Amino acid sequence: MSATMSRITLARRPDGSPVPEDFKLENAPLPSPEQGDVLIEVTHLSLDPYMRGRMDDVKSYAPSVDIGGTMTGQGVGRVLESRADGITKGDIVTGMTGWASHACLPASDIRRLDADLPPSTALGVLGMPGLTGWVGLHKYGRPQKGETLVVGAATGPVGSMVGQLAKSMGLRTIAIAGGEEKCRLATETFGFDAAIDHRAHKDAKSLREAIAKAAPDGVDIYWENVAGKLLEAVLPLMNVHGRIPVCGMIAWYGGDNIADTNQLPSLWRSVLVKRLHVSGFIIFDHWNEYPAFLADVGPKVASGDIAYLEDVAEGLKNMPQTFIEMLKGGNVGKQIVKL
């Protein structure tokens, strides 16, 4: 066992889109587990858009990462040493390891994985993104057979879960994705009824026309992953009593590129006139639903009824660049980094 570990810390707060200099690769002594703790050798790390928010020093739903602190995140790994009951050396577990080669966590904060499925699924289709799509669609999307759903970032782990669940419930599903390859995956791998390449539409109006063509009966559920141009495009197409679960707004995460001025009154007017229900939600409020989610979706993933895609990068030192590219939509499927 090496006596040191590696980790990636926040070197400074990004100004808009993150750049490599915002991160720092460091070595640190390997911690020793105390009573009740478990030492994990991390094998896979998750990269997720929410991490961008943690880099800012603003009040949010979770604490910011401190300057010099380890970047937050979920990982999967192998137990090197356990001082907790019920977990033994060699177990495969998941927990909030941070961007690091090793983590020492209380046993109560980690979960042992089933041996039947690839461990990386615990970070995507059967992890936080999958649960996000499952909880949010059922609770805030309230899908009804025959309705139409539009989702952005549709080949990502949240969007693809939302689309597949909605399709299985009898909805017409429309994917918005960036590029021809992702559009092909949306229909072929994830079964969307239609896929629209937002990069092929220079403005909201043109994108709106394409969505309107694919959604002849209007839009009942707009799953908000993206905001920006897509929000502006979809809003006028919403049906009366439509629902907008607000899960993310990746178009605005960079802090720049907020092109659309003065859209608030038209949004608010739509909310009133169409009696829309807009519900922000954060998966951290819904962890108690995890067992029900796993019981429902786990077998469907095992059987192949729910498909998933992973984009696997390699090496802790490559995490910042992989994260930066992911925020620009460079990944295809759930972004994983294998150590």
Place this chain on the structure above:
Amino acid sequence: MSATMSRITLARRPDGSPVPEDFKLENAPLPSPEQGDVLIEVTHLSLDPYMRGRMDDVKSYAPSVDIGGTMTGQGVGRVLESRADGITKGDIVTGMTGWASHACLPASDIRRLDADLPPSTALGVLGMPGLTGWVGLHKYGRPQKGETLVVGAATGPVGSMVGQLAKSMGLRTIAIAGGEEKCRLATETFGFDAAIDHRAHKDAKSLREAIAKAAPDGVDIYWENVAGKLLEAVLPLMNVHGRIPVCGMIAWYGGDNIADTNQLPSLWRSVLVKRLHVSGFIIFDHWNEYPAFLADVGPKVASGDIAYLEDVAEGLKNMPQTFIEMLKGGNVGKQIVKL
């Protein structure tokens, strides 16, 4: 019985805030009721902010008034002639009479009033505005004892209903109103815990500081009657899991005065980070709740437990000017026009 009636029609569509030239006073032959119809001599007419929306030729929740058509609205009156079972001459009834001295309506579209209460209450505290406040607060505000509510246009018939119901359920209630007189009425007549004069605050930041002082535990329910500066002021004060029933946006009805550009991303970010529930609603979807509302609130109005204020103008010909002034907040209490 005079053989003619008077009515006010839409002469042209307003450009922003309505002006007198947008309306026209006309005479017309008095209609004769057919089988099933009732001829009503109107005694009181209602003026409500929603009427502004009907003057525009845009898709909304209800049809626009046509150019040359009678302005839409609810009235109360005395039955002059009935050709319907169960309604007799002299009955006091209410229905969608339009801005007119007389109306001929199917008996199924009118409702006979209790003789115990002043007929004008059917247009305000026990009519559409009262029902709006009652339904929206219970269904979309979901008030809990100990929470804090902020409502704009607080001495209006919707705002005062919302405030009184919330107060009776144990909430801290904060009125936003225009001018010292309305603020005094808010606390003295309607029992709000605090009242803030938005005219005393030149910008959203200053208004926000005043609200923050009155709401030391943050805001759980923001009842949206107003939008504009007030929305911008309240949003950062919302608590996690807050609710925003969107009932109106009188600040933006004029089509002008939309000062705040680029507020959409910050709104959307608040919705996500604070997990807000924003629900647009329109009372026309909830008429089936009217009997339950009347059973609950009617006795409280009769006993004086729920207070109401009416601002009574006189004469059909004065309706346009009264309406124009009401949209600027010139009225105190529910705006009625007595014929």
